[in-house]
Amino acid sequence: MxxxxxxxxxxxxxxxxxxxxxxxxxxxxxxxxxxxxxxxxxxxxxxxxxxxxxxxxxxxxxxxxxxxxxxxxxxxxxxxxxxxxxxxxxxxxxxxxKVMLPKAKDKLAVIIKSLKARKMNDCILTTETINKDVLKKYTEDEIIRVGATLKKEDTFWYETDREKLQAFQQ
Known part of the structure; x- marks a missing residue:
């Protein structure tokens, strides 16, 4: 075949x-x-x-x-x-x-400092992520040097003009 x-x-x-x-x-x-x-x-x-x-x-x-x-x-x-x-x-x-924590940032900072001094780091949440929008502002060479890549493509789009159509139909 x-x-x-x-x-x-x-x-x-x-x-x-x-x-x-x-x-x-x-x-x-x-x-x-x-x-x-x-x-x-x-x-x-x-x-x-x-x-x-x-x-x-x-x-x-x-x-x-x-x-x-x-x-x-x-x-x-x-x-x-x-x-x-x-x-x-x-x-x-x-x-x-319940563990009650103060709402004031300065008091929370004191508690965090105290936790670190006592080596209670497992009680502290730390989240690190990459801000892609900020990274995109760097040159392509800099982006590649840190291990990321840029994907460039032409993306098709269309947009209708509903207002014009509604005005035309009336």
């Missing part, structure tokens, strides 16, 4: 054909915007309705949760260890430990 190479021939034969294709794309984009706009309106309505229906249920759950907490705190001595298993769930207490 002999392999046959199929040559692709361009669909468009003139700039007018390309302009008509751009018009078709602009019309399709306008249709999509209309569809997406209608979809977003409907989604907002559904979300609003669901939020209104859920609000009293969420409030009831919150009130019941507070009442359960108050009861369990009052009857803490009756727990089996730290947990009480009931028919429809469990309740109890668990030990929760």
């Amino acid at each position: 002999v392999r046959t190479r199929i040559k692709e021939t361009p669909t468009f034969r003139s700039w007018e054909d390309v302009d008509n294709a751009l018009r078709e794309i602009a019309e399709a984009e306008i249709d999509l915007l209309d569809i997406e706009g209608e979809m977003n309106k409907q989604l907002q309505g559904v979300k609003l309705t669901a939020a209104q229906e859920a609000k009293p249920i969420q409030e009831r759950i919150k009130v019941i949760g507070k009442d359960i907490k108050a009861f369990v705190e009052e009857h803490r001595g009756e727990l089996d260890g730290k947990t009480k298993t009931l028919n429809f769930g469990k309740t109890g207490f668990r030990k929760s430990t």
Whole structure:
């Protein structure tokens, strides 16, 4: 069997054909915007309705949760260890430990300095990344010397003029 190479021939034969294709794309984009706009309106309505229906249920759950907490705190001595298993769930207490750090940068700097002095470097997060946008500003030789490369290519693009099309259609 002999392999046959199929040559692709361009669909468009003139700039007018390309302009008509751009018009078709602009019309399709306008249709999509209309569809997406209608979809977003409907989604907002559904979300609003669901939020209104859920609000009293969420409030009831919150009130019941507070009442359960108050009861369990009052009857803490009756727990089996730290947990009480009931028919429809469990309740109890668990030990929760949090490390609290000050928000002020100067106080954080003091803590970091203290951690370094005590060789507790595993407590310090350090993230190093390469800023490609800044690196791109250097010459190609400098970029290659540090081990990076530049990839240059012509990238096709097109842009439709929807406003012009909408004005033309009116």
